[in-house]
Amino acid sequence: MKVTVVGAGYVGLVTGATLAERGHDVTCVDSDLPKVRMLEAGGVPIHEPGLPELLAGVRKSGRLGFGADVAAAAGGAEVVMMTVGTPTDPQGKADLSSVEAAARTIATGLRDYAVVVEKSTVPVRTGERVRRTMERNVRPGVEFDVASNPEFLREGTAVEDARKPSRIVLGVPNGRAEKVLRRLYEGFESPILVTNVETAEMIKHASNAFLATKISFVNAVSRLCEKSGANVEEVARGMGLDPRIGAQFLRAGVGYGGSCFAKDLEAFAEIASQLGYEFRLLREVQAVNREQRAHVVELLRQELWVLREKRVTLLGLAFKPDTDDVRDAPSLDVAQRLRAEGAIVRAHDPVAGAKAKAMLPDLDLAADPYAAADGADAVVLVTEWPAYKGLDFMRLRKVMRQPVIVDARNLWDPSAARAAGFHYRSIGRP
Ligand SMILES: NC(=O)c1ccc[n+]([C@@H]2O[C@H](COP(=O)([O-])OP(=O)(O)OC[C@H]3O[C@@H](n4cnc5c(N)ncnc54)[C@H](O)[C@@H]3O)[C@@H](O)[C@H]2O)c1
Numbered sequence: 001m002k003v004t005v006v007g008a009g010y011v012g013l014v015t016g017a018t019l020a021e022r023g024h025d026v027t028c029v030d031s032d033l034p035k036v037r038m039l040e041a042g043g044v045p046i047h048e049p050g051l052p053e054l055l056a057g058v059r060k061s062g063r064l065g066f067g068a069d070v071a072a073a074a075g076g077a078e079v080v081m082m083t084v085g086t087p088t089d090p091q092g093k094a095d096l097s098s099v100e101a102a103a104r105t106i107a108t109g110l111r112d113y114a115v116v117v118e119k120s121t122v123p124v125r126t127g128e129r130v131r132r133t134m135e136r137n138v139r140p141g142v143e144f145d146v147a148s149n150p151e152f153l154r155e156g157t158a159v160e161d162a163r164k165p166s167r168i169v170l171g172v173p174n175g176r177a178e179k180v181l182r183r184l185y186e187g188f189e190s191p192i193l194v195t196n197v198e199t200a201e202m203i204k205h206a207s208n209a210f211l212a213t214k215i216s217f218v219n220a221v222s223r224l225c226e227k228s229g230a231n232v233e234e235v236a237r238g239m240g241l242d243p244r245i246g247a248q249f250l251r252a253g254v255g256y257g258g259s260c261f262a263k264d265l266e267a268f269a270e271i272a273s274q275l276g277y278e279f280r281l282l283r284e285v286q287a288v289n290r291e292q293r294a295h296v297v298e299l300l301r302q303e304l305w306v307l308r309e310k311r312v313t314l315l316g317l318a319f320k321p322d323t324d325d326v327r328d329a330p331s332l333d334v335a336q337r338l339r340a341e342g343a344i345v346r347a348h349d350p351v352a353g354a355k356a357k358a359m360l361p362d363l364d365l366a367a368d369p370y371a372a373a374d375g376a377d378a379v380v381l382v383t384e385w386p387a388y389k390g391l392d393f394m395r396l397r398k399v400m401r402q403p404v405i406v407d408a409r410n411l412w413d414p415s416a417a418r419a420a421g422f423h424y425r426s427i428g429r430p
Contacts, residue, residue: 001025001184004077006070006102008035010046010158010259010325011119011151012083017051018162020058022187027065029073039066047324047351050159070102071109079184080106081117082130083151087263094123094267103130107137110144115180118148121204121264123271127171127197145177148197150204155258156322165190171200205268209282212261214249216288222252222428223295232428233410252428254334254382254408255292257319259327262286292427293330296408297337299425300378303404308342311401313376315369316383316409318352326355330408331382335360348372350385370399378404384411393420 001024005016008030016028030036035045042059044052058064067073074080084098099120106116116134118127131146138144148171153161168190172178178194185192195203222232232252240247256262265282272279297307304310319329326332329352335345346364349356353365366372369388373379373396381388389411397403397420405417407426417424 001079001180002077003027003184004029004070004073004080006030006074006080006082006106007084007098007120008032008039008045008066009083009085010048010155011153012081013039013046013055014048014051014153014158014162015081015083015119015151017054017058017064018159019184020061020064021054021163023063024184025063026058027067027073027077029067029070031068031070033068036066036068047322048155048158049322054159070105074106074109074114075111077114078180079115079117080110081119081149082106083119085259086120086122086267088266091270092266093270094121094126094263096122096126096129099126099130100133103133104137107134107144108139110138110142113143113145115145115147115177117181118146118201119151121150121208121260121267122148122201123205123267124198124201124275125271126201127173145173146197147172147177147181148200149181150200152204152207155325156320164188168192169200169203170194171197171203173197205264205271208261208264209268209285211249212256212265212289213281213285215251215256215261216285216292218250218252219255219292219427220288225252225428225430229430230428231430235428252410253292253384254296254330254427255289257328257330257333259319259325262289262328293333294337295427296330296334296380296382296406297341299406300338300380300404301341303406303423303425304377304402307338310343310377311375312338312343312345313366313369313373313379314345314347315349315372315379315381315388316385317347317349317356318383318385321383321385324352324355326352326359329356329383332356332359334380334382334408335363346372346376349383350387352383370395374399376400377402378406380406380408381411382408384409393417393422397421 003024003026005012005028008028016026020026082102086094089095170181225232236250269282317331348366403422405422405424410426
C-alpha cells in the first residue's frame with residue numbers, strides 16, 4: 001500500500017520504517033528541513049537501538065522515501081498517518097496546532113479516498129475536529145475517513161515494539177476505513193482491537209495514565225518504606241507476583257519523565273475537566289511524581305547538610321536508558337533544583353549530553369563517569385544506564401572529595417557501595 005507518514009520523529013520514523021519493512025511503499029514527510037536533508041543523506045537523527053540497521057535495510061529496498069512537501073506526499077496515498085508532536089500548551093491542554101496544520105495540509109493534497117490516521121497521542125474527540133477541519137479544505141468530491149490508531153511503542157525498544165506491538169487499536173468510523181487499516185497491518189501477529197474513534201483515543205490516554213499511576217503508587221510506598229524499615233524492592237516483588245498487579249512499572253525511583261507521561265497526564269486531566277469530570281486521581285499521581293524529584297535533593301541535603309558550593313555529579317541525563325531523549329527528564333529538574341540551592345552541577349550521559357546541553361546550555365559535561373565525579377561531594381545516579389551498573393566504586397571514591405552516593409534508581413547494591421566506604425542512599429530501601 002502507499003503510505004504517507006507526516007512527522008518523522010521518534011514515532012513517525014520508526015513506524016514508517018517498520019511499515020516499509022513489511023512491504024508497504026512509505027514516504028515520511030517532515031516540516032523540519034534539516035531533518036529531512038539528514039534523512040535523505042542517509043543519516044539517523046535520533047538514538048534508538050536497531051533503528052540505523054532497520055533504516056539501512058529499507059532504504060536499500062527503495063520502499064522508504066523522505067520529503068518536506070506534506071500535501072504532495074498525501075496525494076495518492078491510501079493511508080496518511082499523522083505522527084506530529086502534541087506537547088502541552090501553557091494552560092496544560094494538549095497543543096494540537098501541529099495536528100491541525102497537518103490535517104489542513106493533508107486535506108489540500110488528497111486526490112482519492114484515503115484513511116487519515118491519528119497516531120499522535122490526542123485527547124478524546126480530536127478525531128472529530130480533524131474531520132471537520134479536513135472537510136473545509138479537501139477538494140470537492142474527494143472522500144476520506146479519519147481514524148485513530150494510537151501508538152504504544154517505548155523509546156529504547158521502539159523498533160522491537162513497532163515490529164511486535166502489544167496490541168493494534170483501530171478506532172474507525174466505518175467498515176471501509178477498518179478494511180483499509182486491516183490491510184495495512186496484515187501479517188502483524190498482534191491482537192487487533194476495533195473500536196470507534198473516541199474509544200481508541202481514550203485507550204491511549206488511559207493506558208499512559210495508568211502506567212504513570214503505577215509508578216507514583218510504588219514511589220508513594222517507597223516513602224513509607226523509608227519511614228518504616230520495609231524494603232520497597234521486596235514489597236514490589238511481593239506485589240508484582242500477583243498476576244492481577246504484574247511486576248512491570250513497580251520500580252521505585254526518581255519518578256517518571258520523558259516526552260509522554262507528564263504531558264499526556266496533563267492533557268487527560270484537562271480534557272476530563274472540559275468534559276465535566278474532575279479526574280483528581282491524576283492530580284495526585286502528578287504531585288507524587290514532582291515530590292519524588294524534590295525528595296532526591298532532600299536526600300542529598302540530609303547527607304551534605306548545606307548544598308551551597310557543593311559539587312554534585314549527575315550520572316545519566318536521558319529520561320531513561322537507551323535513548324537520547326531528555327524531554328521532561330528528571331535529571332534536568334534535579335540539576336535546576338540543585339543549582340537553585342547554589343550547588344555546582346556536573347554530569348555525564350553515554351548519549352544524551354548534546355540534547356541536554358541544548359536544554360541547559362551551561363551544563364558542565366564530562367567525558368566519562370569518573371571524570372564527572374572528579375572532586376565531587378556527591379554522585380546522584382539519575383538514569384540507570386547498564387554501563388553504570390558495573391562502575392568501580394573504589395575508583396569512584398578515590399576521585400571524589402566526599403564519599404556520598406544518592407542512587408535515585410536503586411541500581412546498585414547498597415552493601416557493595418557501603419563496603420567501598422560510601423554513605424549510600426537509595427529509594428525506599430533500608
Ligand atoms: N516518543 C514516544 O515514545 C511516543 C510513544 C507513543 C506515542 N507518542 C506520541 O506520538 C506523537 C509524536 O511523538 P514523537 O516523540 O515522535 O515526536 P517528535 O517531536 O520526535 O516528532 C514529531 C515530528 O513532527 C514534525 N512536525 C510537526 N509539525 C509538522 C507538520 N505540520 N508537518 C510535518 N511535520 C511536522 C516535527 O518536525 C517532528 O520531527 C506525540 O503525540 C506523542 O505523544 C510518542
